[in-house]
Amino acid sequence: MEHDLISNLPKTILHDILSRLPEKDAARTSVLSKVWAETWFTFPILSFSDTKIIGTFPQPQGDFLRKRRNFVDHVKRTLLRFCDQDLAIKEFKLIINCFDLQYMSRDVDCWMKLASESGVGVLELCLPDGPEQDEEGQDRCYILPTGIIEAKSLYKLVLMGGIRVDQAFLNHSVKFFSLRVLSLWLVLLGDEQAIEHLISCCPLIEHITLKCCSVLHQGGAGGLVGSQTSRMHSIRMLGLPKLKEVDIQGIQEVIIDAPSLEYFCFCPGGDLNAPFKMDIDKCRNLRGLHLWSLKSTTITDKWFLDLFPKFPFLESLKFVNCTMSETINISSAKLKLLELSNCSNLKEVNIDAPNLVSCGYCGDGASKPVISFLKSSSQLEVNVLIHIDFMDLGNLREFIQNFKPQNVLASLSLFIHQPIVDELNLDVLQVLSTPPSIKHLDLRAVPKNKTLYLPLVNSLLSSCCPATISLSLHSFFCSRAFIEFFYETLMRRKEEECFCSSGHTKCWWHDLKDVKVSTSTKTNENVDFKTMLDALPTFSPQENISFRLEL
Template identity: 50%
Template sequence: MDRISGLPKAILHDILGMLPDKDAAKTCVLSKLWKETWFSFPVLSVCSKNFFTRRDLLSSPEDPIWLAKLDVFTEYVTKRLMRLRDQGIVIKELKLNLGYLLDYTHVSHHVDQWIQMASESGVQVLELRLTGGGMGSWYNLPICLAEAKSLNKLVLSGGIRLDPAFLNHSLKFSSMRILSLSHILFGDEGVMEHFISHCPLIEHLTLHFCNVDNPLSNEDPPGSRDYRVKSLSLHGLQKLKGASLQYIKEVYIGAPNLENLIYRANLDGDESFVLNLDSCTNLKCLSLLYLTNPDKWLRELLYKIPFLESLTLYRCILSERIDISGPQLKFFELSNCDDNVEEVNIDAPNLLSCTYMGDDKPIVSFERISDQLEVNAYIYMDQQHFYGLSEFVQNIKPRKVLTSLSLFINEGRIITESLPILQVSSRPPSIKHVQLRVVTDKEAHYLPLMSWLLSSCFPESISFSLQPYLKMKPFIVISMRC
């Protein structure tokens, strides 16, 4: 006896919501009841790759087979939305991934209609993901979206253009909590701030790789001579907790409750950037990517954000000596930065984890440390780095810091000879664990390193992490101490 089918429709909808999209759609063939449940399900998630193939990407937009598939696709989405609207059902989520439609000429009016119906049906989550955005292929977001006052999450990605006409509308985004804009073209630089300023309750903001139309290129197709967003001011956002901002040179944030910030300028050779966080006194997590000399900026900033717990510097150009301090700092990561860094001095008495990824060059020292502090070093090993590893490990001060090492070896960084045991002047820090991440099936490439580790670094344990495609048996973790 089918007891599940007898459950209230709201519970059946919850069951569908827990299934992958394809499996949820298959339930409509189980029975008439499940078919009705599917067509009243207030979540519509459609991906064009389920209707088109990679070969279709190469088809001509006028190809009759491609057009027939397009008709099936658009009719399916339209009917689902019309059923929900006609039944007076509030649409909880509308997710459209149209990545397999490189030409939006034949579908843009359908997308306009779908957004219109969703807005009229009280849509709460709207995600529209496109590709392209090349010469004249941008999809212009319809103005009807400005009336979607029920929206609490909006995600727009790739090949979408926001027309300056949005500046003339009072956007009704009073319920918006999450706003994510990636690879978007703004018809005017003011459109972006206009959008954000009408989201007073926004909690999470993402702006990645957004461009602005060049006002001097009106005769060219939109986006043919665009430029990066240069400046962004975020003020009066009392609820903002998290932001990820990339490819914006100047950022001014007035959000007293901001806790998590990821910032990347990517200035194409320009060494200057502006990141004003004076009022962000509750910031807890800060990640800086691809910046030049952020360490100098940090020296002036860190005392203004006393609650900072996590700091990440990724692929930044830094000074030869960097000083990091923070009374509440618990996690610090220095990852893939330039090889100019020779000395890293850290004064963070509550630091629990320090992660370093790069070569074996810098001296890392701690002025005040927690008894629980661990240093996790990820180093790409080759013949040259092998000889510097011992010195790198010994230069981690003080000696009582627990250190874990992950050493990467691949075909391009092989160790080709038996290496002598390195004589060290003093015992290195307490090595808690060593992991070899091997991308080679030749034992001669990593056995010399393993032999040296067992003789020189005194690790408590050592293990291998092997690539599964090499069909190598996993190496059992060996405890080196009782």
């Protein structure tokens, strides 16, 4: 028998090995040997989820109550074991989706206390439902115990769902002096200044995420009678010398004065037409700026003109669902990544960024903005994803040609939508010249109507000349019948099989020498098409098939 060298490694290294495995695989190591069983028994990363215990619904009430007791006992027993044996808990993650917290809040309080007393460094609490805009939602919230802040070793805190941070918590004398990462999702806060007070007591904070948090407005004589909740309106982050990343969603006004800030993501949320305020001008070390759903204000050419002098180190710039002026000019020697996704009004984009290596565009195929790269790196790759109606495929070639120079377009991904049958018009396309070349064409979704197959394929291949073409094997997006038709059309290469037969210029694919077939799980193995297709499962949501065209 070979000597087991791995099992003789120090326990800290064995724990590190477990931490790199998926949770199920890490748990299975406990049956390998006594050493691995002990390693799993003392593994300091604890994760509990009630969905693993509860199973599927519906089920008898008695079974449900029994499983709830089992879950509570399992969590408590594990935590007590760590406390009794004086074992440190590095990470504690609790996810509750199925059980009503009305019957478990005391148990959760106990678990939080035990984890805090065991030197926990990472604490993640994920509960169902966020605070609704009524009194009932407030009652469903779990009130975070003040004992959490006594965990002086805590450096990462993630709170998600129906959790309420009361005023008593914020007035506690000990605050998060070790906290580096704070993430709050759908959390209910005591007042508008509560989060500012909390953050100001985190001098080492580096990463802050605030998404869709609400504020409790007290009513009546100090109680919750008549209380209401509303989304946070504003946040200020001042005097945080270590702050590097901020991700804000659902807050209209944000003011940040942090000289070390490198990444800022902002989505006002709520009413998209409501005015927003974003003041980060003092964060001159900014490297990445990602903006979502800025609809109430048009991002103009002047906005870009002012942007890069403010942030001279900016390398990554992303816009999603923002309103732009018709023409924008982007000029930066530092910019490396640019993304424009579903930005309205755009007709012309001129980019002077010699170090840009990645540019992404996502939009509607009916809009055809001209995107020009005035100075570009030899490494620049432009990746485009568009949703296009079948009836707009005649505009696809123009859309592709609007990227200048054309050799920068690396991949084009298409969601082609089914047309209304009454509007169907299968006009013959005239092939006038060889279409622009692209590296990759990715068909994410195509119509299922078989009468559209031939005009669809010819429209695509009349619009571009791809080196490789991939199709999804997910039956909802792309039928097996279309995959077979597409391959057979490529392989026939006869004039009478396409729309070019009536013209003087032949379609480029008549010069195809060969078509190599591969799947996403066998990218380096050429296989016979029919053999490969028959061997694949009927439903393959994660897989695609690729054709490499050899001219």
